[in-house]
Amino acid sequence: MYGPELAEFYDKVYEMRGKDYRGESSYVTEMIRSCFPDARSLLDVGCGTGAHLAFFREMFDHTEGIELSEDMLSIARRRLPGAPLHQGDMRAFDLERRFDAIVCLFGSVGHMATQHELEQALTCFARHLPPGGVVAIEPWWFLETYLDGYVSGDVVTPDHRTIARVSHTKREGAGSRMQVHYVIADRDSGARHFTEEYTHRLFTREEYVKALEVAGFTPDYIDGVLGGRGLFLGTRKGEN
Structure with a gap:
């Protein structure tokens, strides 16, 4: 992470x-x-x-x-x-x-x-x-306000790049697991993709x-x- x-x-x-x-x-x-x-x-x-x-x-x-x-x-x-x-x-x-x-x-x-x-x-x-x-x-x-299955997405254009971010968060036991996909593109390097995962406890x-x-x-x-x-x-x- x-x-x-x-x-x-x-x-x-x-x-x-x-x-x-x-x-x-x-x-x-x-x-x-x-x-x-x-x-x-x-x-x-x-x-x-x-x-x-x-x-x-x-x-x-x-x-x-x-x-x-x-x-x-x-x-x-x-x-x-x-x-x-x-x-x-x-x-x-x-x-x-x-x-x-x-x-x-x-x-x-x-x-x-x-x-x-x-x-x-x-x-x-x-x-x-x-x-x-x-x-x-x-x-x-x-825990009492958490929205299971929440999805968000954004496309931003800082500097010379375009960055797409899409996330999905789901309940796992007493916590949540968020998976976030990133696609970064620029004219010289083309597009690349990577994923990050974060776990949080739902206190x-x-x-x-x-x-x-x-x-x-x-x-x-x-x-x-x-x-x-x-x-x-x-x-x-x-x-x-």
Whole structure:
């Protein structure tokens, strides 16, 4: 998943499908500061190619990113030269410092396969926050709102290329499997095709709430934002 073929043009596809990285980063920052007005440092977990992080850097004094896919991280490093970017698993990382806020966007947390893994990840986030620190998580689709068999398709034309993207998502046990077909064509190389597959756990809204509480957060949920999946905010319990 998220291999070198996709990493090259990942952001262009989503931007041309309507994803507003600047707008989302501004909104999440506003929500973080509604909980922690003096937040000055931020860690982006699952930062991908750094598209959100590029804007968070304008809004916070210190930012870092962590990403599992080395192919995606290589794009982030080119986009954000000199930025502290780390390769690692959201379930078990240790950056040996704390941040005022941690974000995990675009449904990345849905890659946790079990409730235990979700709790592991959120507990790891909590270790990197002070009491009063804030976590902002965009979930994958909830089990109760998931549309089985969903199909989407787009054709975009960034630069000199034409890119067709067609996806199909189906229920598999307690999760969903998304298969995405890409066809990329340009006048010099012709057309090529590749496929990517992503699996996500279909947690319920209450399972997210429970995992946040187990990790030591006081959770809240904002419905309908960020493309419809909503946003969880959690404030780490304890005294500053």
